[in-house]
Amino acid sequence: MGSPPHRHGHGVSSSGSSSSFMDNMMGLLRVKIIKGVNLAVRDVRSSDPYVVVKMGKQKLKTRIIKKDVNPVWNEDLTLSVADPNLPIKLTVYDHDLFSKDDKMGDAEIDVRPFIDALKMDLESCPSGTVISKTTPNRQNCLAEESQIVWSDGRVVQDMCLRLKNVECGEIELQLQWIDLPGSRGL
Numbered sequence: 001m002g003s004p005p006h007r008h009g010h011g012v013s014s015s016g017s018s019s020s021f022m023d024n025m026m027g028l029l030r031v032k033i034i035k036g037v038n039l040a041v042r043d044v045r046s047s048d049p050y051v052v053v054k055m056g057k058q059k060l061k062t063r064i065i066k067k068d069v070n071p072v073w074n075e076d077l078t079l080s081v082a083d084p085n086l087p088i089k090l091t092v093y094d095h096d097l098f099s100k101d102d103k104m105g106d107a108e109i110d111v112r113p114f115i116d117a118l119k120m121d122l123e124s125c126p127s128g129t130v131i132s133k134t135t136p137n138r139q140n141c142l143a144e145e146s147q148i149v150w151s152d153g154r155v156v157q158d159m160c161l162r163l164k165n166v167e168c169g170e171i172e173l174q175l176q177w178i179d180l181p182g183s184r185g186l
Contacts, residue, residue, distance in 0.1 A: 024082040026186055028178035029055075029111065031077045031088065033062050037160075039069040039169040042094035042102045049104060051171065054089045055079045064095045069169075078178070084115040090171065092163060105163025107141035107171065114157050114175050117148045119186050125150045136162075143170045 033051050041047055046067040053060050058079050065071035079088070088109040093101040117131045129150040136142040143162035148155060156176055163169040179185065 022180075022182045023184055025180055025183035026081045026084065026115075027180045027183055029079045029081050029088075029114075030176040030178055031079060032174040032176065033073045033075050033077060034172040034174060035070065035072040035074070036092065037070055037170040037172065039071070039092060039163075040094075040104045040166050041069060042104055043067075043096075047102075047104060048095040049092055050095055052091045052093060053077050053079070054091075055081070056083065056086050080180075081111070081115075084112050087111070090161065090173075092166075092169065092171065103165070105166030105169050107161040107163055109159070109161070109175075110140065111175070114148055114155070114177075115186065117155050117157075118177050122150045122155070127152050131155065134159075 031053055033053070036049055039047055039049050047069055048064050048066050049068070049071050050064040051062045051073065060077040060079065062073045062075045062077065065073065088111060089106065090109065091106040092104040094104050095101050113132055113134055120131065122129070122131070127150065131148045131150055134140065134142060134146045136144060141161045141164060143160040146157060146159040148157045154176060156174060158174050161171045161173070163171065
């Protein structure tokens with residue numbers, strides 16, 4: 001009778017199967033936060049910005065760059081993707097030592113077009129082939145047209161996001177996919 005509680009799995013799912021995490025996983029999405037452009041000033045003359053990326057329950061953030069409203073991060077944040085219908089929520093904050101960090105705008109990324117492009121058979125396409133384009137509209141946060149490109153054997157999407165709920169600021173980033181051995185894949 002006295003079997004130890006919670007021996008199976010790691011609280012991943014209620015089904016009690018510890019492999020369910022990988023079974024649900026499609027793969028990894030690498031979000032390269034390249035730079036911020038003309039971000040809002042939140043301190044006296046500048047800001048100390050960092051970016052927080054959320055998808056579902058996952059939350060990742062870049063390092064803080066001091067006193068720079070045009071920060072260059074070039075930082076890779078890797079999210080595990082189980083449900084492509086979940087948008088990526090990106091928020092820029094100004095780091096404050098003495099008070100709560102101020103928001104400097106936010107944006108949402110719909111990853112579905114990118115995931116759709118990954119499912120295509122592109123092996124025979126020349127590098128540089130544009131798979132699809134998304135134009136800025138009221139539903140998305142794009143500052144300019146975003147292209148999904150087949151580049152050196154992988155699908156890449158560069159985007160420039162116009163931050164909402166703030167007077168100014170854009171974030172440039174790139175999406176890349178990492179196949180995860182053992183996951184259910186695309």
